[in-house]
Amino acid sequence: MHLAYPAVLSTLLFCTGLYGVLARRNAILVLMSVEVMLNAVNLNLVAFDVWLSKAAEETLHSGQALTLFTIAIAAAEIGIGLAIVLAVHRNRGTADIDKLRDTAEGHDTDGPDSDARTAEQADRTGKAEATA
Numbered sequence: 001m002h003l004a005y006p007a008v009l010s011t012l013l014f015c016t017g018l019y020g021v022l023a024r025r026n027a028i029l030v031l032m033s034v035e036v037m038l039n040a041v042n043l044n045l046v047a048f049d050v051w052l053s054k055a056a057e058e059t060l061h062s063g064q065a066l067t068l069f070t071i072a073i074a075a076a077e078i079g080i081g082l083a084i085v086l087a088v089h090r091n092r093g094t095a096d097i098d099k100l101r102d103t104a105e106g107h108d109t110d111g112p113d114s115d116a117r118t119a120e121q122a123d124r125t126g127k128a129e130a131t132a
Helices: 006-022 028-055 060-094 095-103 114-131
Strands: none
Touching: 006 028, 006 114, 028 060, 028 095
């Protein structure tokens, strides 16, 4: 088999994963897209290892060793990432990345208490001006 076939497949997989990371809002789908990108890298490592082992007399199979290391790192990443996403979902009630970023920055105006909070802030501001 030519090197071009797995290289093109790896490129397509990586681009699909990159699109998923950049376009998705759900944190679990972003983690799945990262996994697709890591699998594309694994495919590329194995394909180039096989291609280079045909040219060299001594084969070290370093591409396959790196692939095993990447698979182990990917398994740990998805386990920890999924645990974090589930904990955030339990606390905040959503796994939407845009909403989580807005609440972290303090721009949460969609909540049910947003009108009460703005009224309290206006009262505090008025009291501070009255005492000054």
